[in-house]
Amino acid sequence: MAEMAPAVAHKAPTGFIRKWIFSLDHKVIGMQYYFLALFSVLLGMALSIIFRLRLAWPTEVWPLLGKIFPVGFEGGPMTPEFYLSMVTMHGTIMVFFVLTTAPQGGFGNYFLPIQIGAHDMAFPVLNMLSFWLTFVSLIVMVAALFVQGGAPISGWTAYAPLSALGEIAGPGEGLGQTLWIVSLAIFCIASLLGALNFITTTINLRAKGMSLMRMPLTVWTWFTTAILALLSFPVLLAGGILLLLDRLGGTSFFVPAGLVVSDKIISHSGGSPLLWQHLFWFFGHPEVYIAILPGMGVASQLLSTFARKPIFGYRAMVYAIFAIGMLGFFVWGHHMFVSGLSPYSAIAFSLLTLTIGVPSAIKTFNWLGTLWGGKIRFTAASLYALGFVSLFVSGGLTGLFLGQTSLDLMLHDTWFVVGHFHMIMGVAAIFGIFAGTYYWFPKMFGRMMNDFWGKVHFFLTFLGVYAIFLPMHIMGIMGHPRRYAQATEFQYLAATQPFHKFITIATIVTAAAQLIFLVNLFWSLFKGRKAPENPWESTTLEWSIPSPPPHDNFGGKHPVVHHGPYEYGVPGASREFIMQTDPPN
Amino acid sequence: MSTSIAPPENETDLKLHDGSVGRGHNQGDDRWGGGDSDRWGHVGPSRYGSSSQSNRLAMWLCMASITMLFAGLSSAYVFRLGISQNVFSIPMPRALIWNTLILLGSSFSLEISRKHQRESHQAAFRGWLMVTTLLGLTFLFVQLSIWRQLASQGIYLTTSPHSSFFFLLTGVHGMHFLGGMLALGYVLVRPWHHYTTKNSGGTALDLTAMYWHFMAALWVYLFLLLFFWRY
Numbered sequence: 161m162a163e164m165a166p167a168v169a170h171k172a173p174t175g176f177i178r179k180w181i182f183s184l185d186h187k188v189i190g191m192q193y194y195f196l197a198l199f200s201v202l203l204g205m206a207l208s209i210i211f212r213l214r215l216a217w218p219t220e221v222w223p224l225l226g227k228i229f230p231v232g233f234e235g236g237p238m239t240p241e242f243y244l245s246m247v248t249m250h251g252t253i254m255v256f257f258v259l260t261t262a263p264q265g266g267f268g269n270y271f272l273p274i275q276i277g278a279h280d281m282a283f284p285v286l287n288m289l290s291f292w293l294t295f296v297s298l299i300v301m302v303a304a305l306f307v308q309g310g311a312p313i314s315g316w317t318a319y320a321p322l323s324a325l326g327e328i329a330g331p332g333e334g335l336g337q338t339l340w341i342v343s344l345a346i347f348c349i350a351s352l353l354g355a356l357n358f359i360t361t362t363i364n365l366r367a368k369g370m371s372l373m374r375m376p377l378t379v380w381t382w383f384t385t386a387i388l389a390l391l392s393f394p395v396l397l398a399g400g401i402l403l404l405l406d407r408l409g410g411t412s413f414f415v416p417a418g419l420v421v422s423d424k425i426i427s428h429s430g431g432s433p434l435l436w437q438h439l440f441w442f443f444g445h446p447e448v449y450i451a452i453l454p455g456m457g458v459a460s461q462l463l464s465t466f467a468r469k470p471i472f473g474y475r476a477m478v479y480a481i482f483a484i485g486m487l488g489f490f491v492w493g494h495h496m497f498v499s500g501l502s503p504y505s506a507i508a509f510s511l512l513t514l515t516i517g518v519p520s521a522i523k524t525f526n527w528l529g530t531l532w533g534g535k536i537r538f539t540a541a542s543l544y545a546l547g548f549v550s551l552f553v554s555g556g557l558t559g560l561f562l563g564q565t566s567l568d569l570m571l572h573d574t575w576f577v578v579g580h581f582h583m584i585m586g587v588a589a590i591f592g593i594f595a596g597t598y599y600w601f602p603k604m605f606g607r608m609m610n611d612f613w614g615k616v617h618f619f620l621t622f623l624g625v626y627a628i629f630l631p632m633h634i635m636g637i638m639g640h641p642r643r644y645a646q647a648t649e650f651q652y653l654a655a656t657q658p659f660h661k662f663i664t665i666a667t668i669v670t671a672a673a674q675l676i677f678l679v680n681l682f683w684s685l686f687k688g689r690k691a692p693e694n695p696w697e698s699t700t701l702e703w704s705i706p707s708p709p710p711h712d713n714f715g716g717k718h719p720v721v722h723h724g725p726y727e728y729g730v731p732g733a734s735r736e737f738i739m740q741t742d743p744p745n
Numbered sequence: 746m747s748t749s750i751a752p753p754e755n756e757t758d759l760k761l762h763d764g765s766v767g768r769g770h771n772q773g774d775d776r777w778g779g780g781d782s783d784r785w786g787h788v789g790p791s792r793y794g795s796s797s798q799s800n801r802l803a804m805w806l807c808m809a810s811i812t813m814l815f816a817g818l819s820s821a822y823v824f825r826l827g828i829s830q831n832v833f834s835i836p837m838p839r840a841l842i843w844n845t846l847i848l849l850g851s852s853f854s855l856e857i858s859r860k861h862q863r864e865s866h867q868a869a870f871r872g873w874l875m876v877t878t879l880l881g882l883t884f885l886f887v888q889l890s891i892w893r894q895l896a897s898q899g900i901y902l903t904t905s906p907h908s909s910f911f912f913l914l915t916g917v918h919g920m921h922f923l924g925g926m927l928a929l930g931y932v933l934v935r936p937w938h939h940y941t942t943k944n945s946g947g948t949a950l951d952l953t954a955m956y957w958h959f960m961a962a963l964w965v966y967l968f969l970l971l972f973f974w975r976y
Contacts, residue, residue: 282799282803283799283803352810355806355810356803356806356807356810357803359802359806360799360802360803360806361799363802364796364798364799364802365799390806390809390810390813391809391810391813392813393810394810394811394813394814394816394817395813395814395816395817397814397817398814398815398817398818398821399817399821401818401913401917402818402821402913405902405909405913409902409903410902410903411902411903411909411913412903412906412909413821413825413906413909417830429830429831430828430829430830430831430906431825432824432825432828435821435824435825438820438824439817439820439821442817
């Protein structure tokens with residue numbers, strides 16, 4: 161059969177459109193995903209600065225913003241509804257178009273086929289479709305900002321009945337919310353196509369010698385993430401269909417009977433808002449791991465490379481990745497402890513939630529074990545991998561608080577939760593993306609990024625995110641509810657206002673520090689030092705080919721793998737590191 | 746096939762190959778495409794593009810995700826009816842029983858058609874494929890006429906939770922079924938010579954059959970859920 165197979169999946173395209181726009185090449189599609197996520201993260205960050213202004217200075221008038229969003233600033237200061245719409249869009253854009261898109265769609269697309277020795281994904285056309293559907297989905301989502309009534313105000317979780325009622329529930333709950341649902345439905349389909357491709361490619365297109373237990377841990381995390389996406393996005397789609405029918409078809413899946421909104425009795429009857437929460441969180445919890453797992457893979461790959469040691473406990477790492485992924489399907493109830501859930505189910509959900517601490521601790525222990533006694537090379541990439549571990553631990557520990565039913569009663573829906581999930585799901589995953597960027601940029605674009613400015617960027621960002629998110633935990637313990645545009649009217653929260661100011665200033669400073677990254681990225685793209693084939697002396701397959709790789713990755717050759725992924729400093733070896741493709745000893 | 750099994754290089758390899766060697770390397774077994782790499786081990790060189798093995802796996806994954814979609818919808822159904830004050834449920838339309846039989850018949854005729862394809866009987870293959878297509882069209886037509894019949898009796902999407910889910914589940918199933926019809930149309934119009942060599946037309950036909958039977962099984966499940974499942 162091998163003789164019959166064509167040497168490459170498709171010929172190198174010549175025209176601009178087939179090469180850079182409607183490309184079938186997984187590397188170009190990976191870059192398209194990456195830049196889509198870059199646009200989204202800047203947008204999401206800008207939105208967060210807008211709502212942070214409202215929290216720090218609730219009564220301040222912002223003439224410039226008022227000109228851009230006249231509806232949101234009617235009568236002077238930012239309206240609470242506008243604040244909520246900014247929060248909703250910030251969360252939605254960050255979760256879906258950044259944390260789901262960059263690590264998996266971006267790096268996964270670019271490097272999964274190369275790391276397993278394939279010439280492309282199993283289904284290049286599906287891959288292209290998957291990206292362009294994601295693009296359409298983003299356009300629809302961004303459009304929600306500019307339609308009448310503005311963006312939805314129901315948060316990234318779109319809790320019913322607020323999200324199910326239409327315009328009567330507030331500005332943004334009309335067309336804005338409908339666009340939000342349609343956008344996510346498109347996103348679901350795009351993710352399903354992508355997941356299908358990742359799983360098939362990993363199972364079927366591995367090069368000769370690339371056994372499962374020789375796959376880099378990045379491949380394991382992309383593979384597991386794809387399984388999570390394949391099984392969880394359809395449930396979000398199911399919820400989305402029901403929600404859309406409630407809004408447009410007059411059904412009552414999520415709208416309870418006898419609901420009175422704006423002095424009007426709602427004609428729907430008998431539905432359950434909790435049903436939406438069950439469907440949403442059955443998707444929503446695996447989604448957390450969809451965001452964070454690829455970061456774990458990148459951290460493992462980088463810590464091993466830059467500590468010049470084999471990863472500590474490779475097999476344990478693989479099993480831990482899978483355990484985290486699979487357990488993630490059975491813990492959605494911990495988002496609903498205060499919803500009136502039966503205490504018996506709550507205990508089951510709580511126990512399963514705390515069980516995830518075990519594989520997470522295995523991973524952390526193994527990262528530390530990898531670093532122990534290593535000759536660590538400090539680069540921007542390795543610093544970000546270390547930062548990932550730090551944030552994963554800080555964010556993970558507060559998960560143990562929230563996973564207990566009794567403690568969660570107190571902390572639920574406070575800023576403590578906001579601090580927790582931003583640490584572990586937000587910035588930890590972002591640190592994984594930054595680590596991946598500094599590490600793989602030379603391979604992707606054939607040029608080096610500036611390492612000094614990379615380190616400056618790291619230290620500012622690292623301190624910045626702790627300055628932003630640590631105080632939130634304290635505010636949560638003080639009882640500050642989340643989602644409130646303003647808490648100055650509450651006597652008992654008077655002491656939290658300085659925290660809000662501090663966090664807002666830290667946000668602006670940290671956001672400004674990202675300019676260093678952007679300048680470094682685009683400057684290096686055109687003016688950076690030419691990158692050698694293997695600047696980090698790494699062992700995986702992508703470092704055995706030119707930077708940037710040729711169209712079919714391996715120049716018409718079929719790579720053969722003889723070694724595990726992380727053979728650094730092997731005693732008795734002729735070289736300090738052994739590439740996976742090096743001949744057997 | 747020219748490649749041979751690479752000798753295990755270390756202990757890790759030995760463990761992995763154990764068991765997979767005997768399984769994947771049967772040339773006559775084309776369950777996984779008769780390929781040169783076994784499923785979980787790593788022996789042959791990788792193949793590029795859409796091999797039939799990848800296509801089959803992708804179809805299984807596709808069915809897994811559709812299963813999750815309907816698992817989500819049916820758990821919503823069980824949850825919603827469990828708390829409902831409005832207990833009106835649609836009396837089972839008689840035509841649904843006949844329609845279920847029509848759909849199962851189409852699965853049956855598709856299998857007869859595949860048997861003729863394997864035995865290279867072109868005329869019989871096409872004939873039974875036409876029968877399958879007609880049965881499929883009949884199924885969709887009857888589903889639509891049941892919708893119209895219910896509407897004429899004053900039963901709509903919003904009448905009760907049961908009616909909401911009836912229209913929703915039959916509708917979403919119908920849309921997926923339409924995909925199966927398109928695939929069937931595709932295998933119907935392909936020239937015969939595609940079906941005489943292995944792994945080209947045969948694969949498309951196999952995939953269509955997998956999906957078609959899946960749609961039939963899914964319908965039987967939905968039918969039982971909607972009209973026979975009770976608290």
